[in-house]
Amino acid sequence: MAADQQPAGPSAGTEGPGAPRKLPRRGLLFGGAAAGLGALAAAGAHLAGAGSQPSGDPAPSEAGESIHGSGVVPFHGDRQAGITTAPQAHGVFVALDLRPGTTRAQVRALLRLLSDDAANLCAGQPALADTEAELARVPARLTVTFGVGPGLVAAVAPALAPGWLKPLPAFSIDRLQPGFSDGDLLLQICADDPLTVAHAQRMLLKDSRSFATVRWVQTGFRRSYGSEKPGTTMRNLFGQVDGTSNPAPGSTDEERVVWGGGEIPAWTGNGTSVVIRRIAMNLDKWDELDRVGREESVGRRLASGAPLTGTQEHDEPDFAAVSKLGFPVISDVSHLRRARPEDRSQRIFRRGYNYDAAPGAGGVSDSGLIFVSYQSDVGKQFTPIQRRLDEMDMLNQWTTPVGSAVFAIPPGCREGGFVGDVLFT
Amino acid sequence: MSKKLVYPALSVLAAAALALTGCAPSDSRSTPSAAATPAVTTPESTAAPAAPGLAVSQPWVKTAESGMTGAFGVIKNTSDTDITVTGASTPAARMVELHETVPGSNGAMQMQAKPGGFVIPAGGELKLEPGANHLMLMGLTGPITAGADVRFTLALAGGGSFEFAAVAKDFSGANENYVEEGGAGMQHGQPTGAAGSATPSAPSPTSK
Numbered sequence: 299m300a301a302d303q304q305p306a307g308p309s310a311g312t313e314g315p316g317a318p319r320k321l322p323r324r325g326l327l328f329g330g331a332a333a334g335l336g337a338l339a340a341a342g343a344h345l346a347g348a349g350s351q352p353s354g355d356p357a358p359s360e361a362g363e364s365i366h367g368s369g370v371v372p373f374h375g376d377r378q379a380g381i382t383t384a385p386q387a388h389g390v391f392v393a394l395d396l397r398p399g400t401t402r403a404q405v406r407a408l409l410r411l412l413s414d415d416a417a418n419l420c421a422g423q424p425a426l427a428d429t430e431a432e433l434a435r436v437p438a439r440l441t442v443t444f445g446v447g448p449g450l451v452a453a454v455a456p457a458l459a460p461g462w463l464k465p466l467p468a469f470s471i472d473r474l475q476p477g478f479s480d481g482d483l484l485l486q487i488c489a490d491d492p493l494t495v496a497h498a499q500r501m502l503l504k505d506s507r508s509f510a511t512v513r514w515v516q517t518g519f520r521r522s523y524g525s526e527k528p529g530t531t532m533r534n535l536f537g538q539v540d541g542t543s544n545p546a547p548g549s550t551d552e553e554r555v556v557w558g559g560g561e562i563p564a565w566t567g568n569g570t571s572v573v574i575r576r577i578a579m580n581l582d583k584w585d586e587l588d589r590v591g592r593e594e595s596v597g598r599r600l601a602s603g604a605p606l607t608g609t610q611e612h613d614e615p616d617f618a619a620v621s622k623l624g625f626p627v628i629s630d631v632s633h634l635r636r637a638r639p640e641d642r643s644q645r646i647f648r649r650g651y652n653y654d655a656a657p658g659a660g661g662v663s664d665s666g667l668i669f670v671s672y673q674s675d676v677g678k679q680f681t682p683i684q685r686r687l688d689e690m691d692m693l694n695q696w697t698t699p700v701g702s703a704v705f706a707i708p709p710g711c712r713e714g715g716f717v718g719d720v721l722f723t
Numbered sequence: 724m725s726k727k728l729v730y731p732a733l734s735v736l737a738a739a740a741l742a743l744t745g746c747a748p749s750d751s752r753s754t755p756s757a758a759a760t761p762a763v764t765t766p767e768s769t770a771a772p773a774a775p776g777l778a779v780s781q782p783w784v785k786t787a788e789s790g791m792t793g794a795f796g797v798i799k800n801t802s803d804t805d806i807t808v809t810g811a812s813t814p815a816a817r818m819v820e821l822h823e824t825v826p827g828s829n830g831a832m833q834m835q836a837k838p839g840g841f842v843i844p845a846g847g848e849l850k851l852e853p854g855a856n857h858l859m860l861m862g863l864t865g866p867i868t869a870g871a872d873v874r875f876t877l878a879l880a881g882g883g884s885f886e887f888a889a890v891a892k893d894f895s896g897a898n899e900n901y902v903e904e905g906g907a908g909m910q911h912g913q914p915t916g917a918a919g920s921a922t923p924s925a926p927s928p929t930s931k
Contacts, residue, residue: 407870411892426783427892508786508869508893
């Protein structure tokens with residue numbers, strides 16, 4: 299019995315939402331749009347037998363017949379998903395500001411609501427009170443990762459605030475805009491389907507409205523799912539292979555870099571941190587650079603991502619190698635050279651996305667990278683690298699950081715729990 | 724019936740969407756209200772002795788500053804006998820009614836208190852959702868704010884009861900309006916001052 303088989307009623311569509319009409323008697327009026335003969339069909343279906351779906355309901359199989367839309371990344375676990383999860387094709391980063399006067403109890407309520415929404419949506423199920431339930435049926439490896447900013451932690455658990463949970467030091471290359479910087483609560487929403495991402499974003503923001511306002515939104519993309527072999531390092535809009543130095547997935551390096559260990563412990567068990575920087579890339583100026591210059595600026599080959607001293611992407615660079623004229627093959631001021639630490643504890647795990655926004659007046663591009671870096675300790679791992687790049691990096695001629703934010707990433711949660719519970723114990 | 728609870732048939736498509744999808748994912752998923760809050764004293768497990776065979780999933784209530792609002796969810800009868808819900812109550816409201824939708828003589832869908840209550844067939848379930856069957860809260864005793872847990876007690880035929888908690892969610896639909904004779908109305912969730920005499924207690928329903 300499908301409700302859409304019902305004929306339209308005589309008065310269907312004759313009245314706008316929220317326009318109560320005069321009634322002959324006292325009564326309670328449902329002024330919303332959710333009315334009509336279809337509702338009658340629904341009423342009948344409500345009393346169907348146990349476990350039965352109204353026949354003809356296509357929702358559960360919508361993703362089942364797809365190629366990869368039904369992919370699920372578990373939301374619950376010791377650690378939050380969306381960090382070492384193989385990067386999905388689409389990502390949106392939303393920073394919220396708590397409304398002034400938001401209480402500790404309200405922050406807790408917010409985190410509970412959002413965790414519940416995320417748990418349902420990541421499982422391919424509608425969130426509670428989801429008005430676009432069909433959009434939830436294609437999880438497409440959806441992950442929702444929550445980060446807490448300095449203001450939120452200060453408000454609810456100041457004693458737990460790690461020392462690095464604050465804005466990064468000012469860098470000379472920065473041209474930061476408040477509209478892309480800082481924030482109290484981060485929602486990182488990633489999936490292989492942009493409609494899935496948009497629906498999750500909508501649902502989470504609907505449940506945030508009472509507690510917070512949107513500070514910034516950054517929408518990013520990589521290659522579509524299936525366009526390349528899984529595990530392929532992404533390319534940025536300069537055409538560069540971007541993120542080669544990441545520790546290998548599942549490696550002990552990755553474990554230590556992201557989740558801490560030894561001399562760099564995590565701020566809380568199974569927690570980590572994220573730095574999100576919006577890096578504007580001047581494509582028009584980049585156009586002026588020939589291929590040799592482009593490769594020299596980074597120290598890697600465009601085709602393979604290999605260091606200029608190697609042939610394969612993951613070959614170790616040889617910084618001692620010199621050309622026939624005696625110059626270093628990999629320039630001392632190349633991005634690769636400047637970013638590479640002598641201290642191997644200064645390593646980060648990158649999980650960025652490209653952005654391509656509408657150009658400003660007179661321009662043809664507003665493009666760049668949503669630089670996303672996970673590491674156990676921002677101050678010990680990320681900041682030293684950025685200091686070196688700030689001092690000298692050939693790539694700085696074409697790139698400008700315009701946004702910057704730091705968040706602590708709480709551990710994951712169990713079913714029925716919520717992300718951020720560690721702040722309330 | 725001394726009063727009619729009416730809403731116009733606005734959009735069959737909108738209603739069809741609701742009818743097909745509901746708001747209830749699988750029953751196995753616990754909700755925050757049912758599982759996560761120490762303040763919730765009566766999740767389904769502790770209610771079981773009073774009402775063997777009933778279980779609630781996806782319970783939620785629409786936030787409101789004052790006046791009236793609705794509560795929703797799926798109530799499953801896991802027993803092998805029919806169970807009749809004859810009434811409902813909550814500390815959050817002075818009165819709760821069981822509402823159903825029926826076609827009215829003018830072609831519009833009408834919302835009204837369900838005579839005799841909701842019968843949940845053995846092994847069946849009762850879906851409570853916006854625009855359809857729901858629990859109608861009238862005369863809120865205070866604001867229902869997002870994330871709050873609201874306790875409900877269902878009264879069952881035969882004297883049993885069933886308690887559960889529903890989490891409050893902001894929701895723009897389910898716009899129950901109380902319309903007085905003459906047309907002046909009050910939408911719940913708005914300051915009572917905005918609608919003068921149309922206070923939550925104004926209906927003085929006599930159908931209970």
